[in-house]
Amino acid sequence: MDVALKLWLVVAIVGVLNYLSRLSFIAIFARRQVPALLARAFRYVPAAMLTALVLPMVVTASGETPHVSLPRIAASLAAGVVAFFTRSTLGTLATGMAVLWTLQFALSHVR
Amino acid sequence: MRRIATDSDFRAGFVDMLPAALALAPFGLVCGVGAEAAGASLAGAIGLSAIVFSGAAQILAVQLLAAGAPLAVIVLTCFVAGLRFVIYSAAMAPYLRPLPARWQKSLAFLLTDQAFAAAVRRFDTGGDSHAAGRHFLGSGFALWAFWQVMNVLGYFAGNLIPAGWSLDFAVPLCFIALVAPHLRTSPTIVAALVAGSGVLALAALPMKLSLIVAGIAGIVAGTIADFAQERWTSR
Structure with a gap:
């Protein structure tokens, strides 16, 4: 795969994934309770x-x-x-x- | 747009972020240098810094690109390195709940290590959460704009910086500034020790897979230490 295409795919996919990570609890799971084990693991x-x-x-x-x-x-x-x-x-x-x-x-x- | 640019909370947020933005200037330069060295076009370099907007992910992406790593490995590594945004998101969620959905979605885009730290400080001072939201927008935008400038400067002029200055060392220093204040509880120290020794022990793994394996091992170790500490103190 050519470097320019690969870079743009990285920009698009990582861009979306990073934004979803940032948005996760602010919007997507806003109304949902975080499972206790996950909340504990998150701290680390x-x-x-x-x-x-x-x-x-x-x-x-x-x-x-x-x-x-x-x-x-x-x-x-x-x-x-x-x-x-x-x-x-x-x-x-x-x-x-x-x-x-x-x-x-x-x-x-x-x- | 003009209305927000003249807003006093927005401006205060913008100004409050300037010291941290200055501290991140060398990091931004190094990211620009890395993009150029990996063979990115100017548009590709700007796309990376403007859309991905995460120094850690950018550095990892350009290093792995330059090393010829497969797309899946680059994406997975950058995603795992960005998992801390999920934590920041969970911590910001209660503060942002009173704001309109449009604001929540915009502020989420600007959620970085530095903006998160500044926003928590501002929201914790209490008062109107809409004013704190405008402050967050100001600080987040300041960092975003400054970051683009430093990335482009690094892309074009990075080679002019003498190697003897060891500018690349600014990158770990920025992360040390983030991680050192965390190390106040035993489980956090366990998590850092396991992740740190793991990443060095596994350094021979190709394509920085050591980062993912050691990072997850550290998270698991910290969680186990947390349970152990709880059991110990509750007895």
């Missing part, structure tokens, strides 16, 4: 999905050959502490980037 979706999404980006530097990147891990831990206490996206981003840049700069001068 963000923590599980976001962690599974984020860890591979942190632990391995991007690229074809993954390798463990200590500056990224350290910067993520610092950013995580800021996020935990402040809930500020901007503060988290600034801390993480500042720590990463400092460590990268320091390491490039040590060697």
